[in-house]
Amino acid sequence: xxxxxxxxxxxxxxxxxxxxxxxxxxxxxxxxxxxxxxxxxxxxxxxxxxxxxxxxxxxxxxxxxxxxxxxxxxxxxxxxxxxxxxxxxxxxxxxxxxxxxxxxxxxxxxxxxxxxxxxxxxxxxxxxxxxxxxxxxxxxxxxxxxxxxxxxxxxxxxxxxxxxxxxxxxxxxxxxxxxxxxxxxxxxxxxxxxxxxxxxxxxxxxxxxxxxxxxxxxxxxxxxxxxxxxxxxxxxxxxxxxxxxxxxxxxxxxxxxxxxxxxxxxxxxxxxxxxxxxxxxxxxxxxxxxxxxxxxxxxxxxxxxxxxxxxxxxxxxxxxxxxxxxxxxxxxxxxxxxxxxxxxxxxxxxxxxxxxxxxxxxxxxxxxxxxxxxxxxxxx
Amino acid sequence: xxxxxxxxxxxxxxxxxxxxxxxxxxxxxxxxxxxxxxxxxxxxxxxxxxxxxxxxxxxxxxxxxxxxxxxxxxxxxxxxxxxxxxxxxxxxxxxxxxxxxxxxxxxxxxxxxxxxxxxxxxxxxxxxxxxxxxxxxxxxxxxxxxxxxxxxxxxxxxxxxxxxxxxxxxxxxxxxxxxxxxxxxxxxxxxxxxxxxxxxxxxxxxxxxxxxxxxxxxxxxxxxxxxxxxxxxxxxxxxxxxxxxxxxxxxxxxxxxxxxxxxxxxxxxxxxxxxxxxxxxxxxxxxxxxxxxxxxxxxxxxxxxxxxxxxxxxxxxxxxxxxxxxxxxxxxxxxxxxxxxxxxxxxxxxxxxxxxxxxxxxxxxxxxxxxxxxxxxxxx
DNA sequence: TTGTACGCGTTATCAC
DNA sequence: GTGATAACGCGTACAA
Numbered sequence: 010x011x012x013x014x015x016x017x018x019x020x021x022x023x024x025x026x027x028x029x030x031x032x033x034x035x036x037x038x039x040x041x042x043x044x045x046x047x048x049x050x051x052x053x054x055x056x057x058x059x060x061x062x063x064x065x066x067x068x069x070x071x072x073x074x075x076x077x078x079x080x081x082x083x084x085x086x087x088x089x090x091x092x093x094x095x096x097x098x099x100x101x102x103x104x105x106x107x108x109x110x111x112x113x114x115x116x117x118x119x120x121x122x123x124x125x126x127x128x129x130x131x132x133x134x135x136x137x138x139x140x141x142x143x144x145x146x147x148x149x150x151x152x153x154x155x156x157x158x159x160x161x162x163x164x165x166x167x168x169x170x171x172x173x174x175x176x177x178x179x180x181x182x183x184x185x186x187x188x189x190x191x192x193x194x195x196x197x198x199x200x201x202x203x204x205x206x207x208x209x210x211x212x213x214x215x216x217x218x219x220x221x222x223x224x225x226x227x228x229x230x231x232x233x234x235x236x237x238x239x240x241x242x243x244x245x246x247x248x249x250x251x252x253x254x255x256x257x258x259x260x261x262x263x264x265x266x267x268x269x270x271x272x273x274x275x276x277x278x279x280x281x282x283x284x285x286x287x288x289x290x291x292x293x294x295x296x297x298x299x300x301x302x303x304x305x306x307x308x309x310x311x312x313x314x315x316x317x318x319x320x321x322x323x324x325x326x327x328x329x330x331x332x333x334x335x336x337x338x339x340x341x342x343x344x345x346x347x348x349x350x351x352x353x354x355x356x357x358x359x360x361x362x363x364x365x366x367x368x369x370x371x372x373x374x375x376x377x378x379x380x381x382x383x384x385x386x387x388x389x
Numbered sequence: 390x391x392x393x394x395x396x397x398x399x400x401x402x403x404x405x406x407x408x409x410x411x412x413x414x415x416x417x418x419x420x421x422x423x424x425x426x427x428x429x430x431x432x433x434x435x436x437x438x439x440x441x442x443x444x445x446x447x448x449x450x451x452x453x454x455x456x457x458x459x460x461x462x463x464x465x466x467x468x469x470x471x472x473x474x475x476x477x478x479x480x481x482x483x484x485x486x487x488x489x490x491x492x493x494x495x496x497x498x499x500x501x502x503x504x505x506x507x508x509x510x511x512x513x514x515x516x517x518x519x520x521x522x523x524x525x526x527x528x529x530x531x532x533x534x535x536x537x538x539x540x541x542x543x544x545x546x547x548x549x550x551x552x553x554x555x556x557x558x559x560x561x562x563x564x565x566x567x568x569x570x571x572x573x574x575x576x577x578x579x580x581x582x583x584x585x586x587x588x589x590x591x592x593x594x595x596x597x598x599x600x601x602x603x604x605x606x607x608x609x610x611x612x613x614x615x616x617x618x619x620x621x622x623x624x625x626x627x628x629x630x631x632x633x634x635x636x637x638x639x640x641x642x643x644x645x646x647x648x649x650x651x652x653x654x655x656x657x658x659x660x661x662x663x664x665x666x667x668x669x670x671x672x673x674x675x676x677x678x679x680x681x682x683x684x685x686x687x688x689x690x691x692x693x694x695x696x697x698x699x700x701x702x703x704x705x706x707x708x709x710x711x712x713x714x715x716x717x718x719x720x721x722x723x724x725x726x727x728x729x730x731x732x733x734x735x736x737x738x739x740x741x742x743x744x745x746x747x748x749x750x751x752x753x754x755x756x757x758x759x760x761x762x763x764x765x766x767x768x769x
Numbered sequence: 770t771t772g773t774a775c776g777c778g779t780t781a782t783c784a785c
Numbered sequence: 786g787t788g789a790t791a792a793c794g795c796g797t798a799c800a801a
Contacts, residue, residue: 018573020778031788036780046786063573066550067456068778070447071793074398078534078551125724125761126711131520132512140511143535152548153535154458157527168532171446171458193398193441331506335715344505381505400794411772416796426770448794451777 019060028056039064079358080154080172081142082165083135084180128332129305134347135178137330138199141351142176149359169194174358176211176351179244197354197372200245209372211353215245215327216252218343218378222297222325223256225341225380230387232295232323233260236268238279238307239299246299249327253297265293279310287314292322295386301326301333304340308385319387329381338384346376399440408436419444459738460534460552461522462545463515464560508712509685514727515558517710518579521731522556529739549574554738556591556731559624577734577752580625589752591733595625595707596632598723598758602677602705603636605721605760610767612675612703616648618659618687619679626679629707633677645673659690667694672702675766681706681713684720688765699767709761718764726756 021032028035030049037045038053045053056062070076132140139155146153154172158164169175176197197209226232237253239246254264268286273279286292298304304326311318318324318338326333329344353374382388401412408415410429417425418433425433436442450456512520519535526533534552538544549555556577577589606612617633619626634644648666653659666672678684684706691698698704698718706713709724733754762768 018778022778032779033781033788033790034786037787040780044786049786061573063546063550065451065778066547067447067450068793069780071445071451071795072778072780074793076447125714126512126517126709128711131517132506136520137506137511140516143537146535147537150538152551155523155526155533155535157523158530166443167446170443170449171532193443329506331508331711334505398794402794412795413772413797414770417771420796424770429771445794448777449796451779451794452796454777 018065019057019062020065021062023060024053024057024062027060028053075173076171078152078154078172079142079146079355080156080168080175081139081177081354082155082168082175083157083178128330128335129302132331133302134300134328134330134345137347138178138351138354141348141353142355143351144348145352145355146359149355151355151359176354176358195358197357199350199354202244202248203371203373207371209354209357209374211350211357211372211374211376213345213350213376213378215248215378216255218327218380219249219252219297220256220259221380222341222343223253223260223262225382226295226297226323226325226386227257227260227262230295230323233262234265234294235262235297236265236293236295237271237297237299238269238273238303239271240274241271243299249299268293269296276306276309279306280313283307283310283316284314287316292316295323295325297325299327301328301330301340301342304342304385305332305336308336308340319385323387324385326385329378333381333383336385339389341383341386341388342381343378344381345378350376398445399437399442400445401442403440404433404437404442407440408433455553456551458532458534458552459522459526459735460536460548460555461519461557461734462535462548462555463537463558508710508715509682512711513682514680514708514710514725517727518558518731518734521728521733522735523731524728525732525735526739529735531735531739556734556738575738577737579730579734582624582628583751583753587751589734589737589754591730591737591752591754591756593725593730593756593758595628595758596635598707598760599629599632599677600636600639601760602721602723603633603640603642605762606675606677606703606705606766607637607640607642610675610703613642614645614674615642615677616645616673616675617651617677617679618649618653618683619651620654621651623679629679648673649676656686656689659686660693663687663690663696664694667696672696675703675705677705679707681708681710681720681722684722684765685712685716688716688720699765703766705766709758713761713763716765719769721763721766721768722761723758724761725758730754730756 021035024035025032028049030053034045034049035053035057038050038057042050066076143153154168156164156168165175165177172194174195174197176199178199179201195209196207197211200212201210202212203210223235226235235253235257237250239250241247241250257264268291269282270278273282283292296304296307298307304324307324308318311322311324316322324340326340326342329342329347333340333342353376357372357374401415404415405412408429410433414425414429415433415437418430418437422430446456523533534548536544536548545555545557552574554575554577556579558579559581575589576587577591580592581590582592583590603615606615615633615637617630619630621627621630637644648671649662650658653662663672676687678687684704687704688698691702691704696702704720706720706722709722709727713720713722733756737752737754
């Protein structure tokens with residue numbers, strides 16, 4: 010317990026000495042059990058057990074040239090999701106103060122708004138994809154490394170150095186940064202159109218999904234006055250915008266592109282714009298949002314203006330998150346097969362590490378999304 | 390593109406050669422930027438960028454003795470949660486077949502039950518705790534390593550070999566296995582009572598939570614006939630059972646311990662037992678479940694028997710998962726501050742690695758849960 | 770300020 | 786079947 014030796018992690022040398030064999034035999038006992046005599050193998054394993062020996066993954070990784078783990082990186086996650094908690098009002102403020110040392114109960118702060126789980130904050134699109142990635146990795150017997158960073162460069166490089174393959178959620182400056190690590194390890198990009206780079210792709214058919222939605226709005230609800238809510242710079246949003254335009258065009262419907270500024274981000278900017286349209290009596294019949302998150306912001310803004318959904322205005326989303334089932338009214342949306350997408354990324358990375366597609370070109374896996382019809386368009 | 394050199398991951402040697410400096414300067418350029426002249430630093434960084442150099446975490450870990458990452462391990466996750474998908478009906482069956490090579494759209498299979506997110510499967514208690522752990526790790530700038538395994542020994546040892554600190558979700562055979570790695574890295578156990586070991590603890594006051602619930606049931610609903618649903622072997626469940634007994638006892642109410650077998654796991658075993666009680670007219674007034682999951686199974690079983698909740702029988706849960714808000718009726722439950730618990734674990738590991746509590750004893754952080762009253766007990 | 774040399778704990782290639 | 790010994794890529798005294 011108290012002696013110096015036990016504080017250090019036991020190594021092959023310790024085990025070898027304890028078992029009276031060479032370090033090679035120790036290694037063989039674990040990696041090539043059949044190349045050792047029954048006797049020595051048992052002797053080694055017994056000594057290892059006795060010493061609490063755990064092979065160092067770092068050393069193995071160095072020697073073999075592969076870490077055995079797969080990574081998932083998200084840019085700007087802290088920004089796009091929960092703000093980092095201010096230290097003073099951190100739920101664990103004082104974790105290292107006497108408060109903790111005295112082992113006292115930690116009460117929830119009275120202002121804590123974490124009392125109820127908020128489905129609008131979790132799980133989001135990325136969370137469900139991440140879960141699929143994790144499930145597949147575990148099924149494959151591989152640990153998962155998660156990372157996130159606004160500083161796109163160093164954080165990705167750091168993660169890239171720890172894994173055999175890396176899946177990445179997009180951000181606006183994703184590609185330039187990534188190009189560098191491509192020759193190093195296989196990389197999967199979510200939700201980005203293929204381009205002339207070696208990265209794999211896992212994405213949904215945004216255009217097809219929006220076409221289905223446009224069909225529904227026009228043929229079932231007779232909508233012929235539509236505006237789009239979403240930032241068109243984002244890769245996904247741009248495709249969805251295009252898909253919506255195409256879908257409407259086949260029915261001879263043209264989109265009101267001027268109605269909503271294409272750069273709005275959330276409630277703050279949405280309320281004044283919708284308010285102005287409302288005041289002018291020029292609200293479109295349907296507001297098609299680029300994501301469920303945009304749709305929630307739109308619903309909130311409309312509610313604040315006293316506009317009824319779907320009676321006055323139809324609102325739709327995209328993604329099919331859990332929260333879309335729980336909004337008022339429930340959201341008509343286009344659901345992505347998020348778990349399957351996460352699993353696909355993991356499979357590609359696990360396989361591509363050993364056997365890339367024979368034509369040498371990267372994978373481009375496109376999933377078909379599915380229209381989910383709910384109350385916010387007037388159905389049900 | 391096609392030459393042999395670029396296939397290999399660039400190392401410090403490659404960068405040093407390209408920049409015309411020694412490997413030490415390369416290392417310094419990243420780790421001690423201020424100890425290099427502006428000129429050489431820029432030269433090195435430029436070369437690194439050009440080559441796509443990413444420092445090997447394995448090598449760094451070996452050299453420095455620490456990996457810089459924190460780990461979260463869950464035993465039996467694949468068993469307790471989704472079964473591993475059978476290969477034939479895997480959503481990605483054929484990922485490496487022509488189907489993919491031809492870059493065709495992947496349709497969801499017609500039998501796919503993943504069309505809607507199922508809140509009963511995700512997010513669970515562990516998912517919300519995990520999210521807190523991740524958020525805190527990102528705030529601390531540390532990557533997270535996730536692992537899961539039924540083979541308790543090797544998988545934990547493997548993960549333990551890759552991280553500086555490890556948080557662990559409990560399982561029945563957790564402790565014996567862990568004892569070995571304790572001297573190596575700090576370990577946080579969720580939901581386990583303190584014992585004579587060096588592991589840290591993060592948990593809720595199960596007894597207090599159940600007492601609050603008992604108070605509510607007795608004083609508000611006049612309940613005096615209660616049975617417990619849950620496997621008492623589990624550490625958490627045992628404490629909750631005790632807390633319930635205590636809480637009822639203060640009101641002179643005694644629990645029907647014989648009503649439900651203490652080993653039931655799910656619907657299959659619950660329906661016959663509840664059915665027998667129902668047939669005999671001996672159903673308790675309230676079924677207090679050890680977890681929300683047990684409560685859902687109980688609700689299902691009662692519904693199948695035609696028993697009304699809460700009119701005929703009151704049902705309550707424990708955990709406060711999102712799904713508890715969505716059940717029919719909504720579930721009265723005791724919510725744990727899951728995100729905060731995950732954050733606490735990360736903070737302990739990040740801090741404990743450098744500064745363990747001065748008295749040398751491990752942390753024992755106990756959070757107070759909160760009673761959430763909903764329809765399943767007759768309120769609201 | 771920059772370069773040399775060694776150690777970290779494995780795996781793998783040889784001899785024996 | 787078993788034992789030396791050389792990589793593996795990086796951090797870091799120490800020397801220059």
